[in-house]
Amino acid sequence: MAVTLTVNGKTQQVDADPETPLLYVLRDDLELNGAKYGCGVGQCGACTVMVDNEAVLSCVTPVLLLEGRRISTVEGLGTMEKPGPMQQAFIEQQAAQCGFCIPGMMMRAQALLQANPTVDEAAVRAHLEPNLCRCGTHMRIVKAVMRAGELMHQSSQSGGST
Amino acid sequence: MVRAAMRAMRFLTGLAILLVLGAGAFVSYAWHSAIDPIDPPSQASFDRTLVARGADLAAIGNCNVCHTAPGGQPFAGGLGIPTPFGTIYSTNITPDPETGIGRWPEAAFIRSMRKGVDREGRHLYPAFPYDHYTLVSDEDNRALYAFLMTRSAVSAAPPENELPFPFNMRMLLAGWKALYFREGPYQPDTSKTAEWNRGHYLTEGLSHCGACHTPRNRLGAEKKDEYFAGAEVENWTVYPINVNSPAPIPWEADSLTFYLRHGWHEHHGASRGSMAPVTANLGSIPEPDVRAIATYVADVMGRPSQERIARGEAALATVRKESASPLALRASSTGSGIGEAIFLSACQGCHDGRRSVPFGGLNLHLSSAVNAPNAQNIINVTLFGLPAAKGEPSAIMPAYRGVLSQDQLVALLDYMRERFSDQPAWADTRERVAATMNGEREVPIYRMDGTTQAPPETSMRTAPWP
Ligand code: FES
């Protein structure tokens, strides 16, 4: 069966059952391997992507809910050559140990900062709470998100696009 | 508009009644003298065993829940309690001399519990449930006082109550008391067992279960003839805990004891909403007291009829059968469409009964929520999830607010009601879904450790609803 999905701005048909979790479609059909399979039951956040600007756990989200919605993954935040502010900040802060949780962290943080890039650290911590990191990279992750907020705020001040 | 007009009407009727009663009862109830302030007693002056007992009693009384603002210091007050009459802010009950109860002598504390007046002799609003606390014994009040007076003093003045005239006139509370308040302490029923009496004393007194589980009348008093009949509090549906309990498997003293202590039971699911802090508190006290409460409440629910027992057994048999047979992965082409498809693909993975509660979700054949008079609790849990407890294992559920549209959620709820309950379809699901999604119904989300994620955290959405 075919499902139409819009991922990172590109609308495409995917041959998948409507009941399939978005995570499987992203990884197996669209070869977008940024979102990770951690637990598969909505408890770790490794699979977090954005749907219409909201952080969503793709492992427990069947694609049948997503027709006509805008899905973004970590691949949509920038490229190797031109990393987006969130990616840039994580590189600057070297905010990864094994890296498995990082795409999910970035996407949940992106949802927060896109709405308000100047939130304080307490809000960042509270917002990222559903996402687990098994390596203990939390302090750097929080720093990176604060830095990403700065970068996004600066570029919105200077009229640049993010 | 209609709602506003009705509210105004209700307000005016309430006002008239209160004025009359206030005048009438003024003489008998109104006046209490001030009790002289004292120099704050030193912490060392309190007996440690008394303090420890007070800690347990405070947990039974759930004092921390109302007397702590979201993100604030324990017992320092400042939580806004919405009532039909306006917002009342809880007071600081730490021993701070200026903003707390540091200058209250023990006699003033005991009087406030027994009579609902503060040290200065002013009437307290019954948001402080003295209609229950009046039953607490002097001995227990002394322990509570010792416990509170040995907390760290926090300087924090609560915001002013937001009560329109005339509800800001405390004198009127004399009228309310004349109507609804019967002074304690508790008198045991000698025809019952000691455990039952202990349970009755705790349930009706400190635990004040009826404050949520019994519906209230226009003047905010519990309707005695609808004892434990269920209500709606903070936009959570509070289940009846009398003969009308919606639990498919009837509660018993044993299952209730387990649930109240652990915050979950394999045949009933996890406690959430405003019940989460209650079970968190009851998990910290000696078991015999929880068992006493459970014994009394199970007695109020009564012995279930043969028919109910049979229905419970049938539900359990269905669950066992389902968890032993392969999962239906796809909505049947003849099935109930989108609601079924969402359930099978998003909910069933956890709620199929293969992993038992609390590690997996409850099989909904056992759910009180699908048998409740409305869908509100499932709406709340589906949209906002169950956040993890801080620093301890707990049941959790992912939030679906980021992805479900109104139509999808309504279809899902209709499907769940149809499949898992033999009650008629819910009538107001769409209104409830809409009002919860647009924030008109503000839903506080409590963690299972009892800390709230009160608003604004509930509106953690960063984008408008789809
Ligand atoms: S993989 Fe989705 S939350 Fe863990």
Ligand code: FES
């Ligand atoms: S960096 Fe390894 S899980 Fe977070």
